[in-house]
Amino acid sequence: MCTSFTYQTPEGPNMLARTMDFSFELDPDVVLVPRNYSWRAGPDEKMYKTKYAFTGLGRFQEEYIFADGINDRGLCCAVLYFPGYASYHDTISEGMLNLAPHEVVFWLLSSFASVDEVREALPKLNIIDMQVKMLGLTPPFHWIITDKTGACIVIEPLEDGLKIYDNPVGVMSNSPDLNWHLTNIRNYIGVRPNQLKPITLGGYSFAPFSQGSGTFGLPGDYTPPSRFLRVLFGKETLKHPRTETETLTAAFHILASVDIPKGSVMTDRKIPDYTQYSSAMFCDTCTYYFKTYNNSQICKISLYDNDRNAPDAKIWKLPRSQQFETIRMV
Numbered sequence: 311m312c313t314s315f316t317y318q319t320p321e322g323p324n325m326l327a328r329t330m331d332f333s334f335e336l337d338p339d340v341v342l343v344p345r346n347y348s349w350r351a352g353p354d355e356k357m358y359k360t361k362y363a364f365t366g367l368g369r370f371q372e373e374y375i376f377a378d379g380i381n382d383r384g385l386c387c388a389v390l391y392f393p394g395y396a397s398y399h400d401t402i403s404e405g406m407l408n409l410a411p412h413e414v415v416f417w418l419l420s421s422f423a424s425v426d427e428v429r430e431a432l433p434k435l436n437i438i439d440m441q442v443k444m445l446g447l448t449p450p451f452h453w454i455i456t457d458k459t460g461a462c463i464v465i466e467p468l469e470d471g472l473k474i475y476d477n478p479v480g481v482m483s484n485s486p487d488l489n490w491h492l493t494n495i496r497n498y499i500g501v502r503p504n505q506l507k508p509i510t511l512g513g514y515s516f517a518p519f520s521q522g523s524g525t526f527g528l529p530g531d532y533t534p535p536s537r538f539l540r541v542l543f544g545k546e547t548l549k550h551p552r553t554e555t556e557t558l559t560a561a562f563h564i565l566a567s568v569d570i571p572k573g574s575v576m577t578d579r580k581i582p583d584y585t586q587y588s589s590a591m592f593c594d595t596c597t598y599y600f601k602t603y604n605n606s607q608i609c610k611i612s613l614y615d616n617d618r619n620a621p622d623a624k625i626w627k628l629p630r631s632q633q634f635e636t637i638r639m640v
Contacts, residue, residue, distance in 0.1 A: 311575070311583050312390040313537045313568045315545050316480035318460040319557055326386040326456050327561040327590040330367075330377055331570050333583040334445060340600075340611055340626040341368035341376070343420065345619055349373055353408040353438040360420035363618035365598050365611055367587060367628075371444050374623065376415045382613045383423035384458040384593035389415050389451045391484050396450030397469040398439040407431075410440035411451045411467075418455060425461040432474055437467050454482045458593040464488045481542045484534035491538050498539055501528045503547045532575050537568040554592055558599055561590045562608070572603070607633040 311331030318324040330336070347360040350373060366379025378388035389412075402408045409417055414437065422428045441448050453465040454477065462477040466487055475488050479495070482488065502524040508517040528543055529536035544564035551557040565588045575583045589600040596613040609629070616624070 311484060313483045313541050314388050314454050315541050316456045316462050317545060319552055320550050321552060323594040324456060324458060324460045325557055325590055325592050327565055328378055328388045329565050329568055329585045330587045331583055331585050333577045333581045336369060336586055338367035338369045339628060341374055342616055342624045351408060352410040352413060352440050354402050362420055363613060364419035365613055367600060375412050378589055379419050380591040380596055380598050381419045382596050382618055384596055385422055386591040386593060387415055387418045387453055387455040389453050390482060392450045392452040393485055395485050395487055396467050398437045398467055400439055403436045406436035407434050408436045408438055411437055411449055412442045414453060424457045425455055425463055428455055429474060479542055481538055483538040494535055501525055532570055540567045558590050602628060605629045605632050
């Protein structure tokens with residue numbers, strides 16, 4: 311599961327927002343990885359150092375694993391599940407960068423300042439079929455990346471190779487592949503925010519019920535194609551926010567349209583697949599906002615307010631329960 315979208319304000323600042331939906335309890339922390347941090351690639355155990363500092367919600371398992379994040383040059387990325395389509399290599403290739411699927415976000419955020427740099431480096435990436443120990447499986451992934459310019463690409467590891475697509479609508483969910491989702495938009499081009507006009511049949515006038523008649527046909531289920539369309543509709547009809555706070559508020563309202571409560575989607579293992587957290591990353595201020603299933607109060611971390619040259623990664627524990635602002639009448 312998961313849904314993501316980019317949004318660039320009329321003034322230029324760009325954002326990437328996403329829901330993190332999963333049936334396995336991620337239990338992440340806020341992690342800041344500094345510059346010059348040494349890390350090891352799983353497939354061939356080669357050592358690398360981070361060029362840029364970055365932050366996001368992550369979990370430590372031998373190395374830090376991230377589902378999304380932003381670095382101090384404003385590059386953002388997120389990984390989403392891609393079952394039935396993701397295809398990886400079985401063998402290490404000399405002269406290539408050999409990474410496990412769950413290491414790609416770490417590599418992207420630690421190595422590149424722009425979408426153009428990512429695009430140039432991707433032909434040397436060899437993604438190896440390698441399990442995440444805490445999951446006991448190799449997760450099927452694809453990735454969405456954006457930067458300060460508003461450029462947006464999607465990386466999809468398909469059976470016939472690693473594909474790099476420009477994403478003209480800046481939206482991504484899960485399977486099928488991006489090109490399928492773009493084609494599917496044609497089925498919904500009649501959906502609009504405006505009201506339908508009354509019609510006359512047999513001498514009687516039939517008017518729509520209340521407001522929202524133009525959205526009739528917009529799918530409301532939790533499948534990836536439906537979530538893709540609801541987020542696209544919300545993004546394209548948004549009354550242009552101008553400040554970061556206004557954009558953040560609007561982003562979380564759009565994500566709320568695809569937020570999955572516990573119990574609404576159950577896996578074959580009878581475990582709920584639900585929205586464990588939602589996040590929004592702002593490229594210009596290098597700020598990461600998030601809220602979790604158990605705490606809807608928005609939390610914030612700015613890379614510029616923290617030591618990006620620290621000797622080791624920094625970890626902050628998330629609030630594990632709902633936070634309230636109490637109003638006292640005096």
